[in-house]
Structures are given as C-alpha cells and as structure tokens.
Amino acid sequence: MxxxxxxxxxxxxxxxxxxxxxxxxxxxxxxxxxxxxxxxxxxxxxxxxxxxxxxxxxxxxxxxxxxxxxxxxxxxxxxxxxxxxxxxxxxHLASQLARGEALTSPTLVRAYLSSQLRHLGHEEFAALFLDTQHRVIRYESLFRGTLDSASVYPREVARRALELGAGALILAHNHPSGVAEPSDADRRITDRLCEALGLFEIRVLDHFVVGDGEVVSFAERGWL
Structure with missing residues (x-):
C-alpha cells in the first residue's frame, strides 16, 4: 500500500x-x-x-x-x-555559537561539540576558545590521533589560547569506540592542561568526551 x-x-x-x-x-x-x-x-x-x-x-x-x-x-x-x-x-549549530556571543546553553555546547566530533573514525582533540566574559572566539581542532589515542601538548594549547586572547576554554575530544566514559589518561591530560593554562590565568571550564549518543562532562562529574 x-x-x-x-x-x-x-x-x-x-x-x-x-x-x-x-x-x-x-x-x-x-x-x-x-x-x-x-x-x-x-x-x-x-x-x-x-x-x-x-x-x-x-x-x-x-x-x-x-x-x-x-x-x-x-x-x-x-x-x-x-x-x-x-x-x-x-x-546551524555553529551559527548559534557565533563569535561574540556569550555561552548560555550547556545543551547547545554539548550538541555542537557532538556534531563536530561524533562521526570521526579517529580520535581528535579540540577546544572552544572563549574570552573572559565566556563569549565565543572560535572552535579549533588541535590534535588528531589514531583510533585509540591522541597526543595532546599543553604548551601548544596554551600558546594558541594566548594567540587568540582567550580567557577560558572548553575542551573536547571523541572516543571512536563509541564509549564516552573518560579514561585515566583523559583525566591526567586534563589536569596537565588546567595546570599549564592556569599559569596564564586561563580557565578550563569543562572537558567533554564525545561517544556514540553520549557526551560526558568533566564539570558535571566534579572533576574540574
């Protein structure tokens, strides 16, 4: 019929x-x-x-x-x-996070980061750079890894944040396996990034791990 x-x-x-x-x-x-x-x-x-x-x-x-x-x-x-x-x-999601607008919706940020990273077959580490008022400067992919790891260099992240005049960052990376649960290595590199960026008074507001249908927030877990 x-x-x-x-x-x-x-x-x-x-x-x-x-x-x-x-x-x-x-x-x-x-x-x-x-x-x-x-x-x-x-x-x-x-x-x-x-x-x-x-x-x-x-x-x-x-x-x-x-x-x-x-x-x-x-x-x-x-x-x-x-x-x-x-x-x-x-x-459409990117336009809602337009440069110069303050972040007001954690749900929108989660959806945007998921749209950027979830479909990738390799691990990728990215950052949403913000000014001191938490207005969006830009989103950038910073490091690309293999299927199970990515080399992340805190010095390079800090250098890029300073170049852009960022006062805060939201970090994100994907797990191509589809499992969003953060690993011990994820927690260690986040601590290193917080320490490196803190030397320049740049705050890490959150770190999202993107999986298949799930996005885990470090801030929601109380890890930041």
Missing part, C-alpha cells in the same frame, strides 16, 4: 506538520528524506529496511559513500543530498 493510501494522521509529512518532527520515529524521518520508496516497498518500509541493514540511523548517516550508494533506493544523488543536510545541521 502506498503512503498516499494511509490515514492522513499516519503519513509522516502530515504527522510532522500536525505534531512536530520530534514525535516521528527514525524510520518516519528517514522516509521524508527518501521521499519515495521502491517497487513493492513504501518510503517508510524502505527506511526501515535501511535502518536494519546498516544497524541504525547513525551508521546509515555516517556510512562511506560506496556502501551508502550500493544500498537499495540510494545512489549519488541521495548521498549528495544527505551530506548537504548534515552540513547544514552543523552550520
């Missing part, structure tokens, strides 16, 4: 307009992106098939181009459309 033949309240587009996007399932949201199904399968059926094939929404959205395009109902046009959509989402 075509989606056009479904009751109006069950059609993904009409459901979104009536109730909002947040009430839709992953399959329903993906069906709106797909727009049409394939022979014998509605867009929602195809969406469910894809989520099952890839193992979930995140795995589908972050799939390599070759695998994505090889899936039924996909192709280069859908891949390009998806990449543009994901980049729009990242830029």
């Amino acid at each position: 075509s989606i056009k033949d479904w009751p109006e309240g069950e059609r993904p587009r009409e459901k979104l307009l009536a109730l909002g996007a947040e009430v839709l399932s992953d399959a329903e949201l993906l069906a709106i992106f797909l727009r049409v199904g394939v022979q014998g399968r509605s867009a929602v059926d195809l969406a469910r098939d894809l989520l099952l094939e890839f193992g979930g929404l995140r795995q589908l959205l972050e799939a390599e181009r070759e695998r994505f395009c090889a899936a039924r109902g996909m192709g280069d046009a859908k891949y390009v459309q998806l990449q543009a959509t994901l980049e729009l989402s990242r830029r």
Whole structure:
C-alpha cells in the first residue's frame, strides 16, 4: 500500500506538520528524506529496511559513500543530498555559537561539540576558545590521533589560547569506540592542561568526551 493510501494522521509529512518532527520515529524521518520508496516497498518500509541493514540511523548517516550508494533506493544523488543536510545541521549549530556571543546553553555546547566530533573514525582533540566574559572566539581542532589515542601538548594549547586572547576554554575530544566514559589518561591530560593554562590565568571550564549518543562532562562529574 502506498503512503498516499494511509490515514492522513499516519503519513509522516502530515504527522510532522500536525505534531512536530520530534514525535516521528527514525524510520518516519528517514522516509521524508527518501521521499519515495521502491517497487513493492513504501518510503517508510524502505527506511526501515535501511535502518536494519546498516544497524541504525547513525551508521546509515555516517556510512562511506560506496556502501551508502550500493544500498537499495540510494545512489549519488541521495548521498549528495544527505551530506548537504548534515552540513547544514552543523552550520546551524555553529551559527548559534557565533563569535561574540556569550555561552548560555550547556545543551547547545554539548550538541555542537557532538556534531563536530561524533562521526570521526579517529580520535581528535579540540577546544572552544572563549574570552573572559565566556563569549565565543572560535572552535579549533588541535590534535588528531589514531583510533585509540591522541597526543595532546599543553604548551601548544596554551600558546594558541594566548594567540587568540582567550580567557577560558572548553575542551573536547571523541572516543571512536563509541564509549564516552573518560579514561585515566583523559583525566591526567586534563589536569596537565588546567595546570599549564592556569599559569596564564586561563580557565578550563569543562572537558567533554564525545561517544556514540553520549557526551560526558568533566564539570558535571566534579572533576574540574
């Protein structure tokens, strides 16, 4: 049965307009992106098939181009459309952390850092540089590591903070394994960074560890 033949309240587009996007399932949201199904399968059926094939929404959205395009109902046009959509989402979050604006939403910061780091297949260490009023100066990726480690040099972080005139930092890095729980090494390097930056009266406000669907805050754990 075509989606056009479904009751109006069950059609993904009409459901979104009536109730909002947040009430839709992953399959329903993906069906709106797909727009049409394939022979014998509605867009929602195809969406469910894809989520099952890839193992979930995140795995589908972050799939390599070759695998994505090889899936039924996909192709280069859908891949390009998806990449543009994901980049729009990242830029939208970035625009909400515009230079010169004070940070007022920890949830927004968490979402932004997750959008920058969660999809990476390697470990990356980054910082959100802030002025003394906690207004955003800029976000920068500072160090890139292997799948299980990254070399972080406190002297280089301090040097960059001074160059930008930062008065505070929010640190972040990802765990490609998907497990956001901070390691002992994460805690040690955070202590070293706090000590090095403290020499220049630059505060570390938080350190976020980004995993698959979870972001752990050092400040919330009472470690800063």
